Amino acid sequence: MTAVADGEPLIRWNWIGDHTDELTTLTLHHLKLALLPILFGLIIAIPLGIMCVRWRWLYPPTLGVANVLYGVPSLALFMLFIPYFGIGSGGQADFTIILPLTLFSLSVLVPNVVDGLRSVPEPVRQAATAMGFGTLRRLVQVELPIAVPVVIAGARVATVASISLVSVGVLIGNGGLGQEFIDGYSRDFTTPIIVSCVLIILLALFSDGVLVTAQRLLTPWARTRRSNG
């Protein structure tokens, strides 16, 4: 940790005021780098999860690959994409961060989609078939909606992890609020480090709150099971 110079306060409050624009830009960029992977992750994980439920043999290898990917250090994975999308912040170079984080999110999202679909009670599935739902219609109108709470639970975990991982990107010049770490460290100046840490935590709390609210609104039927017996 940076040693605080004599007479230097831990936080210089006026620095925050002077850098509002910079902090806002970095916060928004951080959000973009963290949340697009979740969106892409869901776009991949939902069909992949559906396939893993339909063809059971597909699930173990899929999960294996996703977990191995998750085991790769994030920095190494970022660097793997540099030749394709370059380095730096903004534009195409953002994909150097976004794609690895998308891959990371799959290790949480795919199992949650699978668990969500498997959480559909067998009598419900059978009733749907017996009422005359075809396979596709049953999937879209019955199975996926019932899987939503479990999928959102996974998205919450993946989102918080993603928000925290973005800051590692600073080592290749694109880390959202993580940028302030380098800045503060190189100047023995704690204020940007503390402020960006707090902002990252707030981002995580805020995103989680948004997802919780989304779940309540989307699935009022799952809110308080058995409360009115």
Place this chain on the structure above:
Amino acid sequence: MIRFDGVTKRYADGTVAVDDLTLEIPSGQITVLVGPSGCGKTTSLRMINRMIDTTSGTISIDGDDIRKKDPSDLRRGIGYVIQHAGLFPHRTIVDNIATVPYLLGWDKKKARATAMELMERVGLDTKMAKRYPFQLSGGQQQRVGVARALAADPPIMLMDEPFSAVDPIVRKSLQDEFLRLQSEVQKTIAFVTHDIDEAVKLGHRIAVFQVGGTLAQHATPDELLANPAEGFVKEFLGGEKGLKRLRFNRELEDTADDEVQAAER
């Protein structure tokens, strides 16, 4: 009328669930398929709406082979009620009931209006329409299950142990109301249970299945109680002692019915 003609169901592993079954389920009546577990009664029921396909033999509805129809179309014309209701947890009660009308492409308003009518018919307070299944008791959920099966007014209903998962008091009231409802709607009903008391109480006809998927006896409740086939059937009915009890209960029910009818007059 539903007709099984030499129907056999054999699984890939060689297990025979239903063995050369020939059975007629007359229109407008309740036929109860009863027997111990593993006797093929549920398999037989599920073959009617093609949830399970037959290995050989034919099943026909009013003379038409069920294999000629698209399975989804066939199923939309057959009500289906199961043990744990199998309600859609993410849909409100009224939307659960309106499931088949929606699938058939009815106007949403009409579908909901029909669903509301049915709620009253099966003895549910229409105030519950906007609730979700988890907010209802087991007995109420089962009523919703019956209403959902009736929503598109199918001529046929398949019921697989619909009242088995509720406590005896609720079960009795569900059975009584089911009989009252059936006297109004006169559906062709195939009703599966393992409970001989329920079979005797509800059935116009009772088909007793035995393990191995064969029909041991097919008769009206009175015939069955008066002349049970020796061996398996008699044993399934509980031997002489069980028969005595079943006959006694039946007389009680009949007397009660007569009193009700007398009171109504």
